Amino acid sequence: QSALTQPAYVSGFPGQPITISCTGTSNDIGGSNYVSWYQHVSGKAPKLIIYDVNNRPSGVSDRFSGSKSGSTASLTISGLQAEDEGDYYCCSYATSVNFDWVFGGGTKLTVL
Amino acid sequence: VQLVESGGGEVQPGKSLRLSCAASEFSFSASPMHWVRQAPGKGLQWVAFTSYDGTTESYADSVKGRFTVSKDSSRNTLYLQMSSLRPEDTAVYYCASGSLEWSYFVRWGQGTLVTVSS
Numbered sequence: 001q002s003a004l005t006q007p008a009y010v011s012g013f014p015g016q017p018i019t020i021s022c023t024g025t026s027n028d029i030g031g032s033n034y035v036s037w038y039q040h041v042s043g044k045a046p047k048l049i050i051y052d053v054n055n056r057p058s059g060v061s062d063r064f065s066g067s068k069s070g071s072t073a074s075l076t077i078s079g080l081q082a083e084d085e086g087d088y089y090c091c092s093y094a095t096s097v098n099f100d101w102v103f104g105g106g107t108k109l110t111v112l
Numbered sequence: 113v114q115l116v117e118s119g120g121g122e123v124q125p126g127k128s129l130r131l132s133c134a135a136s137e138f139s140f141s142a143s144p145m146h147w148v149r150q151a152p153g154k155g156l157q158w159v160a161f162t163s164y165d166g167t168t169e170s171y172a173d174s175v176k177g178r179f180t181v182s183k184d185s186s187r188n189t190l191y192l193q194m195s196s197l198r199p200e201d202t203a204v205y206y207c208a209s210g211s212l213e214w215s216y217f218v219r220w221g222q223g224t225l226v227t228v229s230s
Binding site: 003019034036038040042043046047048050051052057087089093098099100101102103104106 | 115135146148155156157158159161168170172206208211213215216217218219221222223
């Protein structure tokens with residue numbers, strides 16, 4: 001499975017919204033509702049922020065939301081805060097051939 | 113939920129290494145588990161999966177036949193046996209608990225660094 005495609009960098013000012021896209025194919029994102037997103041701050045454990053396209057785990061701010069259209073998933077952060085800085089990864093779970101989890105290349109978010 | 117990886121270090125190409133992941137404060141015996149790695153300067157890459165009872169395993173093509181994942185619920189510990197190591201296996205290795213539906217990674221450890229170099 002090839003990696004999903006994400007923009008390498010995204011930035012925004014505090015209080016602004018940003019969206020990170022994640023593009024796959026009909027074999028992964030386009031073929032299932034199993035898209036998840038992770039926040040990774042260097043030196044820390046990655047953290048689940050969205051699962052199954054648009055579900056938020058308890059304890060995750062409602063400023064984070066997810067969506068999907070066709071083979072592209074999106075993560076939106078409304079009202080950017082300095083603590084949101086870090087790397088964001090999408091992931092798709094595919095069962096078409098084998099059990100397989102494919103990540104995007106990651107997006108570095110900078111809060112200006 | 114706590115996941116603590118150990119066993120990383122520097123190893124020569126072609127050698128073997130076993131990573132461990134000690135789990136606490138959740139139902140390890142009922143959880144699917146994964147290994148995910150991050151090479152220097154690169155993104156996350158899924159490596160291996162085991163179902164809660166160990167009856168189903170899956171591996172990334174890049175490690176198939178060289179890595180073996182196992183789960184000892186009596187010790188609340190996940191393992192990754194790595195053999196025939198290559199320089200491209202150099203990475204921080206994370207263990208992660210899986211969702212009951214297998215679709216996402218619920219909790220992650222802080223990782224252990226494996227360096228394959230002569």
